[in-house]
Amino acid sequence: MKFIADRMLGTLTRYLRFMGYDTLSANSLTPGNAREDTALLAIARDEGRVLLTRDRELARRGGDQAVYLPSEEVMDQVRALSTRGLITPALAMDRCSLCNTTLRPATSAEVEEADYAPRERDSLEFFLCPGCRRLYWMGSHGRNLRESLSRNLESP
Numbered sequence: 001m002k003f004i005a006d007r008m009l010g011t012l013t014r015y016l017r018f019m020g021y022d023t024l025s026a027n028s029l030t031p032g033n034a035r036e037d038t039a040l041l042a043i044a045r046d047e048g049r050v051l052l053t054r055d056r057e058l059a060r061r062g063g064d065q066a067v068y069l070p071s072e073e074v075m076d077q078v079r080a081l082s083t084r085g086l087i088t089p090a091l092a093m094d095r096c097s098l099c100n101t102t103l104r105p106a107t108s109a110e111v112e113e114a115d116y117a118p119r120e121r122d123s124l125e126f127f128l129c130p131g132c133r134r135l136y137w138m139g140s141h142g143r144n145l146r147e148s149l150s151r152n153l154e155s156p
């Protein structure tokens with residue numbers, strides 16, 4: 001399952017990438033395009049992506065290939081996609097949340113180069129984005145997100 005999300009869904013875009021879903025964002029398109037809606041529909045159709053939008057009219061134009069997400073809350077949005085069977089909300093940590101590139105294991109030199117890497121590295125696994133060179137690791141952030149997902153999605 002692949003997605004393209006409108007500009008209102010930046011947080012959902014990052015969450016979907018953390019869950020491993022190939023998700024394009026309208027935020028990476030050139031701003032100020034008066035025909036952006038048409039461009040999003042064309043990308044969705046050409047690349048077989050489900051269009052996610054908070055715009056009811058755009059969703060109507062997208063028909064079967066679009067999902068209208070009325071809530072502003074990211075967990076409501078995740079739940080809506082899960083309920084429709086479009087996603088399995090589990091953390092994957094195999095895709096860059098910033099640029100959508102697939103991560104690969106980081107070398108120890110690459111971990112050394114990143115000044116934001118944690119100093120306590122025992123039992124941590126590191127991954128690197130070949131696209132934007134950002135370093136990722138499964139630490140407290142990943143655990144918090146995983147807990148947040150399971151807590152929010154178990155309640156109705």
Ligand SMILES: [Zn+2]
Nearest residue numbers: 096099129132
């Ligand atoms: Zn990246």
